[in-house]
Amino acid sequence: xxxxxxxxxxxxxxxxxxxxxxxxINVIVSYFGNKEFGARDFRLALFxxxxxxxxxLIGIVLYFVSPLGAKAIAxxxxxxxxxxxxxxxxxxEHPLAMIVTVVFIxxxxxxxxKKLTSKPKFKLLAIFYTLALIVMLTRIPWANWF
Numbered sequence: 001x002x003x004x005x006x007x008x009x010x011x012x013x014x015x016x017x018x019x020x021x022x023x024x025i026n027v028i029v030s031y032f033g034n035k036e037f038g039a040r041d042f043r044l045a046l047f048x049x050x051x052x053x054x055x056x057l058i059g060i061v062l063y064f065v066s067p068l069g070a071k072a073i074a075x076x077x078x079x080x081x082x083x084x085x086x087x088x089x090x091x092x093e094h095p096l097a098m099i100v101t102v103v104f105i106x107x108x109x110x111x112x113x114k115k116l117t118s119k120p121k122f123k124l125l126a127i128f129y130t131l132a133l134i135v136m137l138t139r140i141p142w143a144n145w146f
Contacts, residue, residue, distance in 0.1 A: 002065045009058045013140070016055045020105075020136065023048040024129045031122035045125055049109045052132075056102045063095055089141060097139035104132035 023044045030041060063069035068090035072081055081091045108128025112121045 002062075002067075005058065005062045005065060009055070009062045010144075012051070012055050012058060016051050017136070017140075019044075019048050019051050020129065020133050024126070024133050027122050027125040027129060031119065031126050035118065035122075037118035037121045041122075041125075045109055045112065045129075048129070049105055052102050052105050056098065059095065059098060066090075069095075089139070094139045094141060097135050101132045101136045104128045104135065108132070 026041065026044055029035075030037070065071075068087065072087055072091055076087070078091075081087045105128065108125050111128070112124045115121045115124065
């Protein structure tokens, strides 16, 4: 079960990164290009929200079945996990950063729906999705990706 969940989580992460990057670039370009907010922009923002929430759910399950998650804390203790940089990344930093990423995306998506004109919609999405992308990029375990 662990291997399957890790496989899905790892490959779904590529989709999340690609979709978030495309959406972030789209909203930034649209904001500075004074474009009208259309159905395509709404769908991109919504799809980004959906794929990141799915990834979060997969990640939560993985955290509890992985030897590098809750099991590491149970066996090693939290102080040992915090002393080991690699274990700290998987036990604390990566999960926390990805939760913050999902929170930024959720806030940006929720706030943009309340705006009536295009410029404020793009501005909110640009701010929150860019912050989400930056946080996500800082805590991806790059050594295991390639």
